[in-house]
Amino acid sequence: MxxxxxxxxxxxxxxxxxxxxxxxxxxxxxxxxxxxxxxxxxxxxxxxxxxxxxxxxxxxxxxxxxxxxxxxxxxxxxxxxxxxxxxxxxxxxxxxxxxxxxxxxxxxxxxxxxxxxxxxxxxxxxxxxxxxxxxxxxxxxxxxxxxxxxxxxxxxxxxxxxxxxxxxxxxxxxxxxxxxxxxxxxxxxxxxxGGYTPPADKLKEQIRALQYDLNSEYNAGLVVGGVAGPATMAALKGIQNIIVKGHKSYVVLWIQQKLESYGYLQPGSYKEKVYDEPTFQAVTNLQKNWGRPTDGVLRIETWSIFLNNE
The missing domain is CATH 3.20.20.80 (Glycosidases)
Structure with a gap:
């Protein structure tokens, strides 16, 4: 000690x-x-x-x-x-x-x-x-x-x-x-x-994974570079009305993993890849804490939380 x-x-x-x-x-x-x-x-x-x-x-x-x-x-x-x-x-x-x-x-x-x-x-x-x-x-x-x-x-x-x-x-x-x-x-x-090593740019890797999922499931045609530029934001806006309760995709799994890392979702409490009720409630709780409309809709204002915070 x-x-x-x-x-x-x-x-x-x-x-x-x-x-x-x-x-x-x-x-x-x-x-x-x-x-x-x-x-x-x-x-x-x-x-x-x-x-x-x-x-x-x-x-x-x-x-x-x-x-x-x-x-x-x-x-x-x-x-x-x-x-x-x-x-x-x-x-x-x-x-x-x-x-x-x-x-x-x-x-x-x-x-x-x-x-x-x-x-x-x-x-x-x-x-x-x-x-x-x-x-x-x-x-x-x-x-x-x-x-x-x-x-x-x-x-x-x-x-x-x-x-x-x-x-x-x-x-x-x-x-x-x-x-x-x-x-x-x-x-x-x-x-x-021993010399502190700052964490790797985890957020960039997360955005790369999201871009890959957007390309494979929604034909977004994005460059998988880890930067959420205008094309990525347009792709996310384009699926705003698609990701509703019951929707199943790897993008939903990406959201669930982020919500779990933030503490809004507990492991095992939700169905992976499905925008189910626990995931919906977790999104609304996130929106409430960040001062966004609390309706569970994945608008750009909510995506900006995911894209700017590990």
Missing amino acids: HRGVDISNLNGNVDMSLIKNAGSEFVICRATEGTSGSGSQDEKYHQNMSNAKVAGLKTGAYHFSHFADIAKEESELQNFLNFIQDTTPDMIVLDAENSCQGDITGLCLDFLDNIAQIAQPLIYCNPSWLRTHLNASIMKYPLWIANYGVSSPDIGFYDGYGIWQYSDKGQISGVSGYVDLNYMTDTLWNLIS
Whole structure:
């Protein structure tokens, strides 16, 4: 196990040598919170990151989320990306503990997928929040679990954790306020130490597969290049009134696989290749969360979600 802390501007000017001398090997710094108001951009972030690098500590940047819908998630994502763009964290975190309703796995995955090109992503939450607002699709990314006063953390449906925040009452001489204390597993440590490799352009391969299906089943005549240009969009518009309940095709299977990856469809709950009732309901739930008309019709506005998000 590797010891580390997480900090924010509430800790004032942090002497990273004190952090290191206290036995820490990594520090995770708050970068942003929401998109407006006090703390939306942490005034100590850049200073903390620079000083941590000089001290030889592994570094992380985290965003404290407020979002509960897609519009807010996208604005928070942009705030985060803009603010950290001149830094090089070894890991990057979505801190999810805000008040919201229902399962928001899709929103969290969209945030994490969009930051995955920067550094190793993690999802941070406590056991209750994990069970209430996330499903197993989030296991795509390592877990940073906050669970205090226990001998081992409650990790819900995960089969392991990357970081365990075991106390929020740590104190280090010379550092203002309480400091959160953490353990990192050797597995995650080795992952961030060995040189992070961003994921392959999965979205491009998905679009190539869709274009192939459009050609084979609907004679679309598309170039299978993985770019959803005007011809691909025209082909999708052309089948808008064809994909209705009961329709069977590999394009429907492509949609089902996307919905399953987003957490809207559960494995085994639907009939493959058929636009059945579970698939229809999953599409309407997706449309609702993304602010689209909730009628299950696959218009371009709905296709744009699939084509722009892994």
